[in-house]
Amino acid sequence: MGVLEIKQLYKRFGHHEVLKGLDMDVPEHSIFGFVGQNGAGKTTTMKIILGLLKPDSGSVTVCGEKATYGGSKTNRNIGFLPDVPEFYGYMTPMEYLKLCGEITGLTKSKIKSKSEELLELVGLKGEKKKISGFSRGMKQRLGIAQALLNEPKLLICDEPTSALDPVGRKEILDILLAAKGKTTIVFSTHILSDVEKICDRIAILHGGKLALCGTLSEIKERRRxxxxxxxxxxxxxxxxxxxxxxxxxxxxxxxxxxxxxxxxxxxxxxxxxxxxxxxxxxxxxxxxxxxxxxxxxxxxxxxxx
Amino acid sequence: MNGYLAFLKKEIFEYVKTYKLLIMLMVFTVFGITNPLIAKLLPEILESLINDKGIISLPEPTAYDAWTQFFKNATQIGLIVMVILFSGVLSSELSKGTLINLLTKGLSRTAVILSKYTCMVLVWTKSIALCFVLTYGYTVYLFPKDETSNLLFSVFCLWLFGLFLLSALLFSAALTKSNYGCMLITGIVVVACMIMNIISSVHKYNPISLATDNMGLIMNSIEVSSLYSAIMISCLLSLIFVSLSVVIFQKKPL
Missing domain, CATH: 3.30.70.980 (YebC, transcriptional regulation domain)
Structure with a gap:
């Protein structure tokens, strides 16, 4: 059984039908590249998974539990990195992670050790500056740290590299690769070289459905x-x-x-x-x-x- | 519950760090100190200006004048400052997307609404209490002989009206996307209350009585019991507004 299963998902905004019966299955411990043009419906799909948007029909199952709109129960298994993560600018990274930890219900000592470990992983250890003074790349890295804080079974990243310079992009990809053993990663992007670098499975979203899905070598073989x-x-x-x-x-x-x-x-x-x-x-x-x-x-x- | 407390802590931290708490406390401190002073000095200032011809002689100021200033400033400028400060209570988080991270961490939307309301109530309570204590101290010092009645009850009414206004504000914030929309709807609620006040039979049940009858209470021209219905209605409406906010926010696409 997959960590994430999507069945027959439909969503329209006004007259514009974005998803037309999307089916997707993400197996455990994979890095799943979710590829599509701008406006193909990648972000919409992710928001539906997270219960932030209501699908017109269809179902989303996370770790065997059905995700509901407005609810947040399945979210405890998910870490989410938005395309442009926003934080409370008046906090330091440590304070922000503490808030996140308290919300997930971690113990004080656990929050402290986990925060230090993650800030080390993303290269923000000892950063005492307030978040308002952070560059985009630093915010993206802090975004990964907060997403991994509750040791999620599923990490969802919405175009984590699109807005970054080549160095920042490489850093983010390295961090994601390092997280691979611990969690399943769904990673949307339209930068194909990133997908080739780190993903072991890809799905191409087009016309509201998956146009292609499978491991990278499988797909290449099929299309040779x-x-x-x-x-x-x-x-x-x-x-x-x-x-x-x-x-x-x-x-x-x-x-x-x-x-x-x-x-x-x-x-x-x-x-x-x-x-x-x-x-x-x-x-x-x-x-x-x-x-x-x-x-x-x-x-x-x-x-x- | 975890989420509620953690988010409440964050809210308080935010009001401190973004100086909103400071602004509220400063505004109400200034009122608290100047209410009795203006009451004391205004007649003297006016007299010094017009007394040359000796036509008008103003009555001696009393403690009532100090409390008139208190209720006028608190209800007019104080509540307006509060509404403006709090108008971004949801819209700032929604437009920036700062809530997304926390909601996807499992924070429930109900907890967001309830902790935001709690924090606003705390700030309002602190501000009005500070203002009251300062006005009270100076009034007793400047007008030691004057007696007032129902003072605490009268201030309680004003405080309760603040709670009602905040619940309306929260409801408006859940309903709209921008802080202007939020201010607009809150304004409409207040104006609606004022218009309904024209009908004298409604006055007894109108929440706005809690902010307009205060001087009458102090001067004993209005019975305490005449406000009981308005208190009940205000509590009920506040509860309804907060519950509606929870329901609406639950269904809001983010």
Whole structure:
């Protein structure tokens, strides 16, 4: 059973239907990349999970318990990091974590030890400044600390890296990676390189539903085209390869750009061997023979278009 | 309960750190000290200005004048300052999104509303008590011979009206998104009370009587028992406003 299960979730704002029957299942101890364009409904989905928004229909189950709108019972298993976390500016990080700890009902000694541990993790240890003087990156890091305070089974991060510079982004990703063993992380973003760096599972939200879902390698495998890129030493070789009789089939896609030829083979019973035999027949040695790997970006573009 | 106490502590901390408590206490301290002084000095100032021709001679000031100042300042400027200060009680947290973190930590929305009301009541109680003690001390010092009746009861009525006003304010805050909307609705509630006061049979039940009949009580021209219905109604309405705030806030999309 997954930590988070979403079934047939619908939500509309006025005439705009954002979620149209979203189904999602997040298994335990994964880092789940939740990808989608701006306005695809990522934040809406998260707010529904947290009981901050009311779905039109459908159900959300967190750790086997049903989440309800306006209620906060399931939230004790969840840590949430909003896209731009806001704090009480007149508090210091320690004071803020103390407030959070008291609300979750931790004991005094536990709050103290946990706060110190987390501030150390996010690199804010010994920070005596008030939060109003914090930079965006520091607020984001404090946001992670408060989200992890109650040792949640599920950590939900809403675009934690979107507003940060490359250094800040790397720091946040490292912190999330470090938290991986202890909790399940759902992490929404539209920065695909971040997903590739840390997520083991991804889901692409498009048109109010999940357009793609699975582990990164699974998805890439499923979407792999039988594509090859061949680079030749000169134009003569390239054109002689391109005009080979064996490749003159309507189902084979051929395109040439100067000395590089891209071949798309239609299905799996035709594979690279065919190209190799053409090459050996014509006694051409290419400079480069490469199997095309789908990138997350190409997958995303394909799904979204 | 955990959430209520923790959040109440945060609220008090916030009023201290953002100087709201200080502003309230300062305003009411200034009133407390100046009420009797103005009562004492105003006739002298006026006389020094117009006495050249010797036409008007003003009556000697009494303790009643000091208490008139007290109730006038507290009900007019004091309550307005309070409403303005507290008008952002929910909207500031909602627009900034500071509540989201705590609600997703399992803090219940009911606890938010109740602790916010408790804290506002505490600040108001502190302010009016301070103002009362100061006015009382100076009045006894400046007008030692004058006797007043029903003084504590009269101040209690004013305090209760403050509680009623705060519950209306909280209700307005739960209903609207901005602090202007909050002030507007609170203002409408007060104006509605004032308009209804024109009908003399309503006066007996109108919460606003608690803030307008104070001098009558002190001068013994109004019976204490005549305010019992207004007290009951005010308590009831406050309870209804706070409960409605809880219900509305529970259903508010954040």
């Amino acid at each position: 085209h039988n594509g090859f890129v061949l680079e030749f030493e000169n134009e003569k070789d390239a054109s002689s390869f391109e005009n080979a009789e064996e490749l003159k089939q309507p189902s084979i896609g051929l395109s040439r750009n100067e000395n590089t030829v891209t071949v798309l083979l239609p299905d799996h019973d035709m594979d690279g061997h065919l190209l190799l035999s053409v090459l050996s027949q014509k006694r051409i040695v290419p400079l480069k023979f490469e199997v095309m790997e789908p990138t997350l970006e190409s997958l995303f573009m394909e799904v979204v278009q």
